[in-house]
Amino acid sequence: MRTPQALVPYAVLLAAVAAGLLWQMGNNRPGVGQVVETGQAAVGGPFSLTDQYGHKKTDRDFAGRYLLIYFGYTNCPDVCPTTLSVIADAMDKIGNAGKAVVPIFITVDPDRDTPDVLKNYLSSFGPQFIGLTGPMANIAAVAKSYRVTFKKHDAVNGIYTVDHSNVIYLMGPDGHFIANYDETLGPDGLAVAIEKQLP
Numbered sequence: 001m002r003t004p005q006a007l008v009p010y011a012v013l014l015a016a017v018a019a020g021l022l023w024q025m026g027n028n029r030p031g032v033g034q035v036v037e038t039g040q041a042a043v044g045g046p047f048s049l050t051d052q053y054g055h056k057k058t059d060r061d062f063a064g065r066y067l068l069i070y071f072g073y074t075n076c077p078d079v080c081p082t083t084l085s086v087i088a089d090a091m092d093k094i095g096n097a098g099k100a101v102v103p104i105f106i107t108v109d110p111d112r113d114t115p116d117v118l119k120n121y122l123s124s125f126g127p128q129f130i131g132l133t134g135p136m137a138n139i140a141a142v143a144k145s146y147r148v149t150f151k152k153h154d155a156v157n158g159i160y161t162v163d164h165s166n167v168i169y170l171m172g173p174d175g176h177f178i179a180n181y182d183e184t185l186g187p188d189g190l191a192v193a194i195e196k197q198l199p
Contacts, residue, residue, distance in 0.1 A: 043169065043177035044069075045145035049106070049138060052119035052131040059175060066101040066178075066198070067171040071148045073109035073162050074121040082183055087168065088125040089187035090194065097198050098128075100173075106132045108150040108164045110139050170197060 048058045068087060072080035084105065091098045105122060107113035110133045113121075118131030133139070143150060150164035168181045168190070178197050181190055 043146055043180075044171055044175060045142075047132075047138070047142045047145075049132040049134040049142070050115055052115050052122060052133075054115045057130070057132060062102055062104075063175070064173045066173060066194075067169075068101055068103045068194070069106065069146065069169040069171060070104070070167075071106045071108050071143060071146065071150070071164055072166075073107050073164070074113050074117055075109065075161070076164075077161070079166050079183070083166065083168065084122075084125045084129075086183045086185070086187050086190055088129070090190035091126070091128060093187055093191035094195055094198075097195060100198060101194065102130060103128055104130045104132060106139070106142060108139060108143060108148070109152070109162050110134060110136055170194060172197075 046059045048056065051057045068091075070080075070083060070087065072083065074080070087103050091101065091103060094101070105118070107118065113131075113133050115131075115133060118133060122129040122131045146167075146169060148165040148167065150162055152162050153160050166182055168183070170178045170180070170193075172178045179193065181193055183190075185193060
């Protein structure tokens with residue numbers, strides 16, 4: 001049987017834990033079992049790029065409209081055309097409400113994706129798409145602001161691929177991040193998700 005003296009360290013430890021919990025509750029600070037949600041997601045920012053018609057475009061040109069932004073490249077063998085098709089079909093399903101939304105495709109391969117290349121590529125997905133390209137430094141800066149990563153692989157027989165994040169961003173009329181999606185939602189799921197955010 002333990003003596004009362006042997007139990008003293010346990011009593012001190014218990015008192016310290018209880019005091020810590022009471023202090024956290026009293027100060028309304030996050031601790032174990034608490035979730036605090038504040039602030040705005042630091043996604044997105046200003047940009048200055050060139051569209052598929054050779055016109056300079058900045059984020060200010062789209063003020064007051066929702067933006068559905070996707071980063072990829074025209075030589076992408078699978079995920080890019082699949083995702084753009086999902087976006088195009090979702091926009092069709094939204095109908096007239098979709099006029100408030102601008103789908104934007106930003107290339108991560110500006111060396112090959114010139115304005116003319118973007119124009120030809122995006123014509124397969126619909127006239128509502130805006131394609132953006134520009135100097136690699138500008139593309140890298142925009143990608144960083146959207147937390148997008150990409151990496152160009154070494155060319156083999158003159159052909160190379162680019163690994164990149166696969167995220168569809170919905171930005172609000174004020175330029176602030178609203179939500180992100182991926183192509184696994186399918187056209188119906190993406191349309192429903194976007195409609196929920198529209199006024």
